[in-house]
Amino acid sequence: MEDIENELSDRDRAIYEWQLNVPGLGEQGQVKLRNSTALVSRIGGLGGPLALSLAAAGIGKLILVHGGHLRPDDLNRQILMRHDYLGKNRVDAAAETLRQFNPHIEIETVAENFTEGNAADLVERADIVFDAAPLFEERFLMNRECVLQQKPLIDCAMFNMEGQVIPIVPGETACLACLYPEVPEHWKRRFPVIGAVSALIANIGAMEGIKLIAGLSGVNLNRLIYFDTLAMKLQKVKIVRNPDCKICKKL
């Protein structure tokens, strides 16, 4: 049976059989996943495992956004990469791995990072955006565009042995600029990271996005999910919208 808009094909039923048994998901939720386009920026230690989990879940289309080439110091955490990709375009390497893993989803690559010039167009092409960028300038661009276009944004971040995920639904939740009204002065591009930590945080982000897309309950709106892997402590911090937020106050 061919894919039609509101039904799964026999092939998809076979692939996602175990997932279809998840309470609340079912065929209807799986169809929503299949009919969705998710953008992931960037495809590093966080974005790589995040994209892999979205591909496993059967998101219909992934847009992978990441500029630059693979370096040796990426390989402790960027699990979509391989040593023989060194020096090659990172986003193409990620797409190749994902296509091998799930050839039935569509993957588009954008070999550049978020900029003022491409942000609006990139967000417009997606139903949901996953933020795994290392710089606040990029994060704020994604946040601004998602708020303007009223698209959900799953903001994922990590540092050292800890990480956090903030599901953002414009108009309903605090946005990134509500929490951080300016670029943090002391954040540095280079940060300590173990791959298992970034993958763990990535999968928390993936789950929040999957719940949101599939219409499952339990999305942590107006919560910052914080995980300390050293103490193995998970905490959900209640966050609030800033009524004076320069990005989302009009929504």
Place this chain on the structure above:
Amino acid sequence: MTLTIDYTGQLASVVGASEEAVEVAEGDSVADVLKGRLEVYGEKFGELVFDGEGRIRSTLLVVLDGEQAAGDKENLSLEGVKVLMLMTPIAGG
């Protein structure tokens, strides 16, 4: 009263711990406690917590008993608060 302070991100690195217990006096505000920790942990702590005018940074999330403190951070009361969590921004990818 005893207050637990949870540190995250770069602040935990500077302090060298993710948690500590401190004694605070009745009527102390969040700002009072932070000024006290500045004396213990020094300049690096100060850079992450205070801006150039000595005010609590706009990008520092101040969390009281699990809830982000909104509004003016300079006059946040600690009355009845058991855990003060200080979260510096992180963006690692």
